[in-house]
Amino acid sequence: DIQMTQSPSSLSASVGDRVTLTCRANQGISKNLAWFQLKPGKAPKPLIYAASSLQSGVPSRFSGNGSRTDFTLTINSLQPEDFATYYCQQYDSRPFTFGPGSKLDIK
Amino acid sequence: QVQLVQSGAEVKKPGASVRVSCKTSGYTFSNYYIHWVRQAPGQGLEWMGIINPSGGYTDYAQKFRGRVAMTRDTSTATVYMELSSLISEDTAVYYCAREMTQGSGWSTVGNWGQGTLVTVSS
Numbered sequence: 001d002i003q004m005t006q007s008p009s010s011l012s013a014s015v016g017d018r019v020t021l022t023c024r025a026n027q028g029i030s031k032n033l034a035w036f037q038l039k040p041g042k043a044p045k046p047l048i049y050a051a052s053s054l055q056s057g058v059p060s061r062f063s064g065n066g067s068r069t070d071f072t073l074t075i076n077s078l079q080p081e082d083f084a085t086y087y088c089q090q091y092d093s094r095p096f097t098f099g100p101g102s103k104l105d106i107k
Numbered sequence: 108q109v110q111l112v113q114s115g116a117e118v119k120k121p122g123a124s125v126r127v128s129c130k131t132s133g134y135t136f137s138n139y140y141i142h143w144v145r146q147a148p149g150q151g152l153e154w155m156g157i158i159n160p161s162g163g164y165t166d167y168a169q170k171f172r173g174r175v176a177m178t179r180d181t182s183t184a185t186v187y188m189e190l191s192s193l194i195s196e197d198t199a200v201y202y203c204a205r206e207m208t209q210g211s212g213w214s215t216v217g218n219w220g221q222g223t224l225v226t227v228s229s
Contacts, residue, residue: 034215095168
């Protein structure tokens with residue numbers, strides 16, 4: 001199975017900040033990587049697919065980058081609704097494993 | 108619009124089985140694989156497996172093989188996930204989700220069900 005790691009595991013930031021979350025795969029996955037936002041009591045919200053393509057309806061302050069083993073999710077000008085937990089998932093090889101998540105909370 | 112509506116919360120005893128349904132609408136049912144993902148309390152997301160509604164092909168994560176069965180009913184556009192020999196660690200919210208790329212089986216998911224809480228407790 002492909003192992004996914006994320007850093008940081010948690011992060012405190014302020015409204016208006018720019019944050020970058022990192023996701024790493026233990027083997028190359030091309031650009032077969034997605035990012036999801038998860039809030040308590042809600043279904044995961046897809047943000048990014050194919051490493052850098054924005055899902056429909058997702059604000060442009062979200063962006064993704066990377067390929068093979070190293071990926072980033074950047075959120076420009078944090079908004080109050082962005083405080084959540086973020087997960088990456090590879091879909092290059094089954095099982096389609098998720099990272100352990102990065103929790104973003106308000107400073 | 109695409110919708111995935113899951114069945115309601117369940118409480119089960121250890122050793123029992125649970126079946127969660129995922130009724131789909133707004134698209135051609137047989138054209139898109141359905142994934143199942145779960146989240147235990149305080150834990151991350153865990154991919155369980157996938158089913159092709161056209162023909163019923165399945166692929167399960169090794170952790171769940173022998174205990175999980177994903178099936179579909181094409182007449183009602185519904186997918187089912189049954190998990191047997193339940194233990195307390197199976198307490199989680201279970202989600203179905205539809206793949207983004209039609210007929211791929213190798214794409215990420217775009218649309219999610221609302222989730223079904225399964226509680227395993229004696």
